[in-house]
Amino acid sequence: MNKNSKIYVAGHRGLVGSAIFNNLQQKGYTNLIGKSHQELDLLDAAAVKQFFDEERPEYVVLAAAFVGGIMANSLYRADFIYKNLQIQQNVIGESFRHGVKKLLFLGSTCIYPRDAEQPMKEDALLTSPLEYTNEPYAIAKIAGLKMCESFNLQYGTNYIAVMPTNLYGPNDNFHLERSHVMPAMMRKIYLSHLLMNNDWKSICRDLDIRPVESVTGQQTHEQIINILVKYGIFNDKVILWGTGKPLREFLWSEEMADASVYVLEHVDFKDIIGIDNYSNDNQANPKLGDIRNCHINVGTGKELTIKQLSTLIVNTIGYKGEVVFDSSKPDGTMRKLVDVSKLHSLGWHHKIEIEQGVEKLFTWYMNSLK
Numbered sequence: 001m002n003k004n005s006k007i008y009v010a011g012h013r014g015l016v017g018s019a020i021f022n023n024l025q026q027k028g029y030t031n032l033i034g035k036s037h038q039e040l041d042l043l044d045a046a047a048v049k050q051f052f053d054e055e056r057p058e059y060v061v062l063a064a065a066f067v068g069g070i071m072a073n074s075l076y077r078a079d080f081i082y083k084n085l086q087i088q089q090n091v092i093g094e095s096f097r098h099g100v101k102k103l104l105f106l107g108s109t110c111i112y113p114r115d116a117e118q119p120m121k122e123d124a125l126l127t128s129p130l131e132y133t134n135e136p137y138a139i140a141k142i143a144g145l146k147m148c149e150s151f152n153l154q155y156g157t158n159y160i161a162v163m164p165t166n167l168y169g170p171n172d173n174f175h176l177e178r179s180h181v182m183p184a185m186m187r188k189i190y191l192s193h194l195l196m197n198n199d200w201k202s203i204c205r206d207l208d209i210r211p212v213e214s215v216t217g218q219q220t221h222e223q224i225i226n227i228l229v230k231y232g233i234f235n236d237k238v239i240l241w242g243t244g245k246p247l248r249e250f251l252w253s254e255e256m257a258d259a260s261v262y263v264l265e266h267v268d269f270k271d272i273i274g275i276d277n278y279s280n281d282n283q284a285n286p287k288l289g290d291i292r293n294c295h296i297n298v299g300t301g302k303e304l305t306i307k308q309l310s311t312l313i314v315n316t317i318g319y320k321g322e323v324v325f326d327s328s329k330p331d332g333t334m335r336k337l338v339d340v341s342k343l344h345s346l347g348w349h350h351k352i353e354i355e356q357g358v359e360k361l362f363t364w365y366m367n368s369l370k
Helices: 015-026 045-055 070-075 077-097 132-155 181-196 200-209 221-230 253-266 269-273 306-317 341-345 354-368
Strands: 007-010 059-062 102-106 159-164 166-168 237-241 250-252 296-298 322-326
Touching (some): 007 015, 015 166, 015 253, 045 077, 070 077, 070 132, 077 132, 102 132, 102 253, 132 159, 159 253, 159 269, 181 221, 181 237, 200 221, 250 253, 250 354, 306 322, 306 354
Parallel strands (some): 007 059, 059 102, 159 296, 237 322
16 A cells, blocks of 8 residues: 555444544555445445445445444344345445455454354354354354455455454443443443432533433433433442453454554465465465465453453442442353464554553543543
8 A cells, every 4th residue: 555545444433443544544644535324324235336436445444333242232133234244245345346456354253153262263263153142243244254255265356354352442332232341331330430429410411422212411310310220320339241250352442453554554365374476376276275264363362351341440430339240141252362373473463451441441431521
């Protein structure tokens, strides 16, 4: 890529997409394209085709997706598989039809089997059943990475799939029903902290910016308390889903962006499969053997329990209440640590550890309320 290459970042306002967009800007790329959902509905095949016809991007980052935590994955199973498959079909398909030089597809480590050996290597893919709670989303992401792999093998394209671990950072989704574990936990503990301190001004400000089921700071205190209690938020305790025992790995979103841009700039399909002379002449050649699992895990290679995470957040906020885990609710996969040796061999390593990251996320959240 050169600094004036036309680069389209799909999902440029999301957690990862915004970080990638900013990273590219900071590195001096001047011809970036981003479209909001209102400007371009990626579920609309005709609209996506028209966009590619008009803009003709040279490089594409597919960071747009329909995402959420355990609750959302349980409630909206059809949406998770249908919407993500549709987005991928439209963007990857039009990228191929318009001769995009390189595409970066962002997936998720939930693609791996529930009982995969830890840490999970790329070769663990499709070796045993998936975790039930996020199976539709995982299947969609597996389809996306297989589309990239298959286009490369059949047509000699340069589509790279990266599978990030659990991400958190600026522009994270703090919606209590649809957010991932860290932002949901942080907001619950923060709101309980405000209740404990009878800080209704801050509570109302929070709900005005991020309403909960249409309840804003304009409702009565009783209405606000009722909706918060529904989500396990009380004036002396917070109730979180599961046992607190699952282990999770977390990566700061801006570091995911740095890894993504690094792959865009320095890694090609031939580097991943280890065939220097790989070209259109020998694509899908049986003599090369099975070429699969060409995606790249992106993470830290480090983990902590959900309970340990809650303690970090409690200490960061200065919360004096109790954190209670509801073991009647699902834990999800008990462990999801990725093997990042492939990424390290390609030349990228993380720098921000979880303790610093939690403080940075809470600082960002507080600034978002100003």
